Amino acid sequence: MALEKLGKALNNALRKLARSGTVDEATIKEVVRDIQRALLQADVNVKLVLQLTKTIQKRALEEEPPAGVSRKEHIIKIVYEELTKFLGTEAKPLEIKEKPTVLLTVGIQGSGKTTSVAKLARHLQKRGYKVGVVCSDTWRPGAYHQLRQLLDSYGIEVFGDPNEKDAVKLAREGVEHFREKGVDVIIVDSAGRHKEEKGLIEEMKQISEAIKPHEVILVIDGTIGQQAYNQALAFKEATPIGSIIVTKLDGSAKGGGALSAVAATGAPIKFIGVGERIDDLEPFDPKRFVSRLLGLGDIQGLLEKIEELQKQQEFKEEDVEKFLKGKFNLKDMYAQLEAMQKMGPLKQILQMIPGLGYSLPDEAIRVGEEKLKRYRVIMDSMTEEELEHPEIINYSRIKRIARGSGTSTSEVRELLNQYNQMKKMFKSMNKRKLAKMAKKFNLGGFGV
Numbered sequence: 001m002a003l004e005k006l007g008k009a010l011n012n013a014l015r016k017l018a019r020s021g022t023v024d025e026a027t028i029k030e031v032v033r034d035i036q037r038a039l040l041q042a043d044v045n046v047k048l049v050l051q052l053t054k055t056i057q058k059r060a061l062e063e064e065p066p067a068g069v070s071r072k073e074h075i076i077k078i079v080y081e082e083l084t085k086f087l088g089t090e091a092k093p094l095e096i097k098e099k100p101t102v103l104l105t106v107g108i109q110g111s112g113k114t115t116s117v118a119k120l121a122r123h124l125q126k127r128g129y130k131v132g133v134v135c136s137d138t139w140r141p142g143a144y145h146q147l148r149q150l151l152d153s154y155g156i157e158v159f160g161d162p163n164e165k166d167a168v169k170l171a172r173e174g175v176e177h178f179r180e181k182g183v184d185v186i187i188v189d190s191a192g193r194h195k196e197e198k199g200l201i202e203e204m205k206q207i208s209e210a211i212k213p214h215e216v217i218l219v220i221d222g223t224i225g226q227q228a229y230n231q232a233l234a235f236k237e238a239t240p241i242g243s244i245i246v247t248k249l250d251g252s253a254k255g256g257g258a259l260s261a262v263a264a265t266g267a268p269i270k271f272i273g274v275g276e277r278i279d280d281l282e283p284f285d286p287k288r289f290v291s292r293l294l295g296l297g298d299i300q301g302l303l304e305k306i307e308e309l310q311k312q313q314e315f316k317e318e319d320v321e322k323f324l325k326g327k328f329n330l331k332d333m334y335a336q337l338e339a340m341q342k343m344g345p346l347k348q349i350l351q352m353i354p355g356l357g358y359s360l361p362d363e364a365i366r367v368g369e370e371k372l373k374r375y376r377v378i379m380d381s382m383t384e385e386e387l388e389h390p391e392i393i394n395y396s397r398i399k400r401i402a403r404g405s406g407t408s409t410s411e412v413r414e415l416l417n418q419y420n421q422m423k424k425m426f427k428s429m430n431k432r433k434l435a436k437m438a439k440k441f442n443l444g445g446f447g448v
């Protein structure tokens with residue numbers, strides 16, 4: 001797995017948060033410090049780390065979690081969101097629009113460029129594209145044989161000539177050769193070394209002009225950590241870099257530094273190399289990458305649920321105001337109980353997240369569901385006036401409601417008791433406490 005060490009350290013920080021009793025300022029600061037340490041050890045640039053952790057800390061301290069979401073979950077969401085932003089937010093997949101699409105790969109010697117060309121060719125072949133590879137590396141004759149060795153067995157043709165000294169000519173002829181063959185994608189591997197760096201960049205420019213690639217892909221060695229920033233910038237200035245492959249993220253202690261540094265240049269990372277085998281290439285999606293890195297089971301599911309909740313805003317500000325003024329009727333109670341019920345699936349999602357096992361007893365939801373159905377039946381037998389002003393429900397009304405709903409007077413009383421308890425509780429609360437309770441309430445914390 002990519003960035004295993006960093007992932008473990010970040011996961012530990014979040015687990016510590018999940019285990020802590022209360023989430024106060026000191027806890028948040030400790031978690032932020034742990035995250036800081038983890039990132040610095042992965043060679044992420046100090047300035048970037050400070051910026052990121054400052055934002056996480058500020059948001060964690062200032063933002064109020066939406067109803068139905070605990071502070072801990074909210075902080076996890078913040079960490080996830082900020083780390084994702086840090087790595088570019090949206091996935092930018094490689095697009096094959098035209099036939100043939102010509103890709104030119106560049107990068108310095110030893111970056112893993114030749115291996116990545118083979119991996120990319122295989123990746124595209126697996127997706128149904130007919131691929132041709134051109135080796136225009138005239139400085140390292142071994143590159144041609146290396147590509148053939150990697151690709152012959154997959155039936156992917158490699159065009160090249162180890163004796164040819166003109167890289168531009170080779171690239172042009174190679175592209176022409178595969179155009180005639182009618183392939184879908186042509187990948188041109190360029191030289192990674194030269195007598196001097198200026199020469200390398202110059203050759204890259206000449207090849208680029210000769211074959212007019214749809215996209216130039218820069219291959220960067222992930223083990224160089226934050227130095228990747230300057231390298232990515234230098235190439236970006238010389239050619240219009242369309243995308244980047246960061247290699248060797250398996251087992252590299254500095255991979256986090258390389259990924260964040262490349263993302264900081266604004267060039268999209270489209271793939272990452274995660275091993276020496278031909279299949280060890282992964283399309284890069286910051287969201288998926290970060291949730292896997294953090295080891296958070298189904299965080300995507302959790303986020304969707306939180307979003308849905310935010311939209312629904314079951315427990316609105318105006319409700320809180322209303323309840324505080326003692327205006328809380330049976331309809332309100334039902335709406336709140338219903339909101340609690342909807343939290344069922346969230347509870348399951350929360351339990352899927354390691355270290356966040358929610359402490360709600362199962363019966364709270366199950367009993368709640370059954371009771372809610374009975375309450376619905378009872379309430380259906382009430383008049384509008386009774387629902388709005390439950391205090392008018394006297395004994396003869398209770399008898400009528402029980403008869404009409406096919407329940408017993410004690411069940412109707414139970415509903416009214418529940419209502420009175422809630423109303424009393426709301427009355428005795430100040431606004432802050434109520435907002436806090438609301439969250440619990442939506443999670444079924446009333447022991448219904």
Ligand SMILES: Nc1nc2c(ncn2[C@@H]2O[C@H](COP(=O)(O)OP(=O)(O)OP(=O)(O)O)[C@@H](O)[C@H]2O)c(=O)[nH]1
Binds near residue numbers: 193249274
């Ligand atoms: N562990 C690991 N090794 C990789 C990865 N990608 C490439 N390598 C290894 O890195 C070494 C250098 O890779 P090459 O592809 O030969 O390097 P290059 O950049 O083409 O080098 P030149 O052809 O000299 O420019 C090889 O031993 C590869 O097996 C990766 O994602 N993970």
